[in-house]
Amino acid sequence: MRFFYLLILSLWFISCKTTYPKLSSDSISITEKQRVYDFGEKILKSCVTREFIQLSEKEVTKGLAKLSLEQMQKSCDYFDSVHGKFIDMELIEIIDDTYTNNSLIYRYKANFEKNIPLKEIRIWVQKNGKFSGIIYQDWKDEYVVNN
Template sequence: MRILSFCLLLLLISCKTTYRRADISSISQKEKAKVYDFGRRLLETCKTRQFIQLSEREVSKSLATLSLAEMQNACDAIGKTNGKFIDMKLIEVIDDTYTSNSKVYRYKGNFERNDVVREIRIWLGTDGKFQGIIWKEWQDEYTPYKK
């Protein structure tokens, strides 16, 4: 799907592995705010249709090359099923620094229509840059995204 290829720019390992959950309280408020603000900012652009070009200072090179058309397509798809974005709540953080040098932030999204509960998954690299973002149907058990 084009949405998933748009959203995910980080390839997680495909073999079955136990993923270590980070204690949310052990993560700095500054880092949590940074990730939340990034996700919220991108999803808010779906409402305003004023898409921003991502800077390589903030995101990995592959995420910085994301086209405005790809962003528009992803926003249209989420808007069709869930309506406008309202907010998101951090549920867990997966520490995947051993295999992919990133932490995976899993949020539950709140939209106008929540018939399908959405996960908003954001990858933050150990270098402080965002490596990817996807939204998909929520699953209670974490499974890495596979292309």
């Protein structure tokens, strides 16, 4: 009987889904939202202009600052060949990930020349204000954690 209870308890834990709270867009200052947008736009527009700038540890974490200009170039080559040029992005939601990663996650729907499939730009900002990550992936309406 004890085994049965442990099995039920295990299944219950497995079925639990971690949820991340969403922040109201109004709870973030317009200046901060613009700063995050500008960072993402700067990175993505560098693919269009081909003017790559080395990221500084004043603005980003050490891990992001280690990205080489060659790595940025390679990513841009892929973007351009698959999705075309970056046009714009729209902030959809802000996820509070301070409990696990001490950061906020800004989720944008991205607009490229070729929007099949629709893409997401995700930007991580640590509580100290430094950018700690930027990725793009297929858009999903529900927030899905990246591992």
